[in-house]
Amino acid sequence: MFTNLEKCPRNLLVCEKSSFLNEKSRHDIHVAKHFFNYKVSILIPECGIIPSFLSSVVNGFSKYYLVRDLPLHKLLEDEFLEKVVKTGSLYALSYKTRIDQDNTFAILPTGQVILSVDKDTYEELGLEGKASQYNHRQPMRYVVTIDMTDKSLAPGGKRYKRVMWALKEKVQLTSDFLLARYSIGGDEEGLLQSCLSQYSCKELRPSVSTQTLRDLLCPSLDPADLRRDARSHDPQQFLEWLGTVTMDMSSNNEATSFVSTYCCPEPQSSMSQALVYTVTGLLLPEDIHSLLKELRRYFDEPRFTSWLSMTVHGFADSPISWGSTEHGFHKGGENFYTFVIFKNQDYWLHMATGANDGCPP
Amino acid sequence: MGEHASYERLVFKNASVYHYMKIDLILESEDKRLNAAHFKQLIISALRDLYGEIGAAFPFDVLKFEEDTLTAVLRVYNSGLVKLWSALTLLGSYHSEPCAVRVTQVSPFLLALSGNSRELELD
Amino acid sequence: MVRFKSRYLLCELCVSDQSSLQLLDDRAVFTGVRGAVCRAHGDYGAALCSVSFAVKYLNADTGVVFLRCRKSHYRILWSALPFITHLENRGQKVPCAFNCLYVGGTIRTCQKFLIRYNIQQLHRMLPHCHNEAERLEVRRAVLNCSLKSLEKEEEEDE
Numbered sequence: 001m002f003t004n005l006e007k008c009p010r011n012l013l014v015c016e017k018s019s020f021l022n023e024k025s026r027h028d029i030h031v032a033k034h035f036f037n038y039k040v041s042i043l044i045p046e047c048g049i050i051p052s053f054l055s056s057v058v059n060g061f062s063k064y065y066l067v068r069d070l071p072l073h074k075l076l077e078d079e080f081l082e083k084v085v086k087t088g089s090l091y092a093l094s095y096k097t098r099i100d101q102d103n104t105f106a107i108l109p110t111g112q113v114i115l116s117v118d119k120d121t122y123e124e125l126g127l128e129g130k131a132s133q134y135n136h137r138q139p140m141r142y143v144v145t146i147d148m149t150d151k152s153l154a155p156g157g158k159r160y161k162r163v164m165w166a167l168k169e170k171v172q173l174t175s176d177f178l179l180a181r182y183s184i185g186g187d188e189e190g191l192l193q194s195c196l197s198q199y200s201c202k203e204l205r206p207s208v209s210t211q212t213l214r215d216l217l218c219p220s221l222d223p224a225d226l227r228r229d230a231r232s233h234d235p236q237q238f239l240e241w242l243g244t245v246t247m248d249m250s251s252n253n254e255a256t257s258f259v260s261t262y263c264c265p266e267p268q269s270s271m272s273q274a275l276v277y278t279v280t281g282l283l284l285p286e287d288i289h290s291l292l293k294e295l296r297r298y299f300d301e302p303r304f305t306s307w308l309s310m311t312v313h314g315f316a317d318s319p320i321s322w323g324s325t326e327h328g329f330h331k332g333g334e335n336f337y338t339f340v341i342f343k344n345q346d347y348w349l350h351m352a353t354g355a356n357d358g359c360p361p
Numbered sequence: 362m363g364e365h366a367s368y369e370r371l372v373f374k375n376a377s378v379y380h381y382m383k384i385d386l387i388l389e390s391e392d393k394r395l396n397a398a399h400f401k402q403l404i405i406s407a408l409r410d411l412y413g414e415i416g417a418a419f420p421f422d423v424l425k426f427e428e429d430t431l432t433a434v435l436r437v438y439n440s441g442l443v444k445l446w447s448a449l450t451l452l453g454s455y456h457s458e459p460c461a462v463r464v465t466q467v468s469p470f471l472l473a474l475s476g477n478s479r480e481l482e483l484d
Numbered sequence: 485m486v487r488f489k490s491r492y493l494l495c496e497l498c499v500s501d502q503s504s505l506q507l508l509d510d511r512a513v514f515t516g517v518r519g520a521v522c523r524a525h526g527d528y529g530a531a532l533c534s535v536s537f538a539v540k541y542l543n544a545d546t547g548v549v550f551l552r553c554r555k556s557h558y559r560i561l562w563s564a565l566p567f568i569t570h571l572e573n574r575g576q577k578v579p580c581a582f583n584c585l586y587v588g589g590t591i592r593t594c595q596k597f598l599i600r601y602n603i604q605q606l607h608r609m610l611p612h613c614h615n616e617a618e619r620l621e622v623r624r625a626v627l628n629c630s631l632k633s634l635e636k637e638e639e640e641d642e
Contacts, residue, residue, distance in 0.1 A: 001415060001416060001525065001529075001559065001560065001563065002412075002416065002444070002528070002529075005443040005444055005447075006439075006440040006441075006443070007443075008380060008439045008440075008442050008443065008469075010374060010375050011374075011375060011376075011377055011469040011470070012372070012373070012374055013372075013373040013376055013377070013470075014370065014371070014372050014373075015370070015371045015372075015373070016368070016369065016370045016371075017366055017367075017368070017369040017370075018366060018367075018368045018369070019366045022366075022368065024368065025368075038476060038478040038481065039475075039476040039478070041475065041476070066483050095481075095483070098479070202483070204483060223366060224366060234376075235371075235373070235376075236373070236376055236377050236378075239470060239471070239472050240379070240470075240471050240472075242471075242472055243381075243470070243471030243472040243473075243474065243475060244424065244471065246472065246475045247424075247425060247434065247471070247474065247475050248425075249424050249425045249434070250425075258398055258401065259397045259398055259401055259422070259423045259426075260397075260422040260423050260424050260436075261420070261422055262422055262424055262436065280481070311472060311475075311476075313473070313475075313476030313478065314478075315478040316477065316478045316479060317478065317479065331467050331468070332466060332467050332468035332469075332473060334468045334469075334470060334473035336470075336472060336473060336476065338472065346366040352470050352472075352473070354468065354469065354473075359372065408526075409526065410526060410527060411526045411527050411528050412525060412526040412528055412529065413521075413522065413523055413524045413525035413526030413528075413529055413530075414523060414524055415524045415525055415529075415563065416524075416525050416526050416528065416529060417526070447528075
């Protein structure tokens with residue numbers, strides 16, 4: 001009756017099927033390009049105890065730092081750039097800033113600095129930028145991208161001075177930051193801390209939680225059949241089921257039930273137990289890549305299950321999702337991907353985004 | 362290389378027929394208890410107030426309801442999302458006692474509700 | 485020129501006892517219809533529908549009602565009408581049903597339709613007359629209420 005009430009924002013789901021052994025497989029690129037990861041949850045069917053490799057990999061995850069009231073220009077100073085940004089990959093994301101209302105900043109490991117600012121700040125700042133793609137009629141949000149690796153932005157140069165002047169004297173952009181740095185050697189443990197010693201800096205480790213589920217229904221998966229046209233359930237239904245499992249919901253309701261009619265998609269089989277292992281924090285793509293590598297080796301030994309899954313959630317308030325595609329919040333800001341890893345090294349990759357986001361690569 | 366699965370890519374736009382909502386019910390007095398069925402009935406009556414019997418005639422599911430924290434996860438067809446959301450917003454009383462519903466997260470993917478980065482507390 | 489576009493719903497009130505129509509007035513129809521819209525479509529629907537909603541015309545003899553509402557939302561009104569089972573006026577219940585005959589954009593088109601409809605009804609009902617006397621009675625009644633006879637009467641009065 002009220003047709004104008006029946007519309008809702010678009011969402012995108014990209015599904016890929018390939019094999020890790022395929023030479024052209026792009027799984028590592030997809031992982032590496034999703035810069036800001038908030039949570040990883042791993043589901044291993046028919047598994048009661050945490051495999052030892054899992055905890056050792058997660059223990060090796062990079063530490064990250066929460067720095068309070070850090071002025072943005074500090075991160076672009078000559079010394080900091082030389083010592084930290086250019087020698088390894090630095091990930092920085094402003095903490096507790098909401099992309100749909102606050103100014104949000106991010107530094108990508110590629111050396112790009114992204115400032116997503118509201119109209120007033122943008123006009124005061126006087127730096128060159130673009131209107132956000134997801135503005136409504138009147139542009140109220142602008143995105144400024146500064147590429148620190150660009151030659152014309154070399155410290156001491158005219159453009160560099162202008163950027164510093166804008167960030168230091170025009171508008172002092174300050175925020176709490178989550179910082180993490182990945183370097184191959186991993187030798188400079190206290191480097192970030194020593195560089196930012198005059199600010200309150202807290203070292204954090206990714207937090208881990210585990211959960212064992214018992215007696216659940218699970219859809220039967222066939223690695224060759226991503227599209228599922230032959231059978232009845234499609235990728236959406238599988239992702240929905242995965243959601244019900246990670247959130248511990250009942251998936252065996254009667255069709256006549258008043259409260260919920262959700263049912264596990266057919267064809268289904270039963271599972272005696274499953275392990276859900278979650279890691280939360282600012283997680284680096286490099287670490288997730290090594291985790292993925294270890295998960296692939298899970299099937300080196302004979303196992304009861306033929307598949308396992310890994311879901312990686314991105315930060316809803318980061319100004320980018322994959323690569324440098326602009327990301328907005330709109331209703332949920334979701335951007336996540338799920339790997340389903342099969343025994344024979346085939347995999348499915350589902351990448352999902354909400355309304356204010358480009359198509360995943 | 363024939364034995365490995367061949368590469369295949371599918372793009373779905375608006376393929377999800379459902380939206381999922383994570384909501385909190387806030388009651389004024391702490392001692393009131395209600396179960397999932399009461400909770401759903403409360404939402405249905407709110408819908409009926411705002412959109413009448415014809416407007417409220419659409420299905421939705423309470424996938425999860427925690428009685429101690431009064432948080433719930435709802436599943437609704439895309440066409441009913443706006444109606445359900447607005448009815449929840451205007452829901453103001455339970456058994457003639459003031460109450461409110463806070464919508465924490467809305468997403469077309471249920472999986473996204475399990476990882477809300479806005480809940481990250483580091484202090 | 486831009487104007488507000490309205491829809492006029494030409495409805496017929498069906499009652500079992502024709503005389504009970506005399507009990508009704510505009511206000512009773514107005515509140516009855518609004519109540520039905522509120523029940524069927526809630527506060528939201530009632531609010532949308534109440535913009536420029538009016539009972540333009542009620543004929544207590546024939547039970548013809550004109551309802552007006554905004555063009556964009558007339559479906560709300562339209563779909564609520566079948567749910568009306570009775571109207572109330574000063575504590576008296578009149579069991580009735582709404583039969584929507586025509587939906588038009590202006591009162592004029594509705595009136596044209598109503599004339600056509602009444603002629604059709606007349607043609608349908610005339611064969612039911614048992615004898616010539618009844619037929620003549622109908623004929624006289626029709627002529628009586630035509631404008632021409634009114635003018636004649638006025639002339640005679642002068």
